[in-house]
Amino acid sequence: MTRIVIADDHAVVRKGLRQLVFEAEDMTVVGEAASGDELLTVLRSRAVDVVVLDLSLGDRSGLDLLKHIKSEFPRLPVVILSMHPEDLFAVRALRSGASGYVEKNSAPEELLMAIRRVARGGTYVSAQIGEKIAADVVRGGAAVLPHERLSDRELEVLCRLGAGMSVTAIAHALNLSVKTVSTHRTRILAKTGLRTNADIVEYVISHGLR
Secondary structure, eight states: OEEEEEEOSOHHHHHHHHHHHHTOTTEEEEEEESSHHHHHHHHHHSOOSEEEEESOOSSSOHHHHHHHHHHHSTTOOEEEEESSOHHHHHHHHHHTTOSEEEETTSOHHHHHHHHHHHHTTOOBOOHHHHHHHHHHHHTTTOOOSGGGGSOHHHHHHHHHHHTTOOHHHHHHHHTOOHHHHHHHHHHHHHHHOOOSHHHHHHHHHHTTOO
């Protein structure tokens, strides 16, 4: 029986995932968490086989949390379940230690398939992302699109700016100082060649980053 912990800051989502797992005969939910700190507490208190982690957990960057989990529990498989498009974050998540990536709008069976595969020591991504990873290897990992030049945190700030959030609102949401977010914005503009927030919004929309 595969023991699963679900980490998502929305109670309704956790309930739905718990029901999905309940209907599968080969796995069970042994814990839930609504924040990064709660998740780490759960992982330190019981045996777990797979973590299903929302990339936007709320209180901290999902990729930062993933790296923390892998540093403390290096052999624990993590499946990222995210509202973000797979082609935006999947490769970054895998590089940060995730064993699988599933979009929230995927069929429920796909998540169960991902859990089973990573529990056996495998990796799960869609065929489309598999092709992208192969292409990255062929071209030596060179970035193609401007947003691929950004760090994980800069990409997160870009997406939030593109969603119309102010620097102050982003600072509050990510538990950062306004100065730090402003610095990220400056670096984003330099790396992407964008000039204004309006440019950022247009870029994010046109590239399906929201």
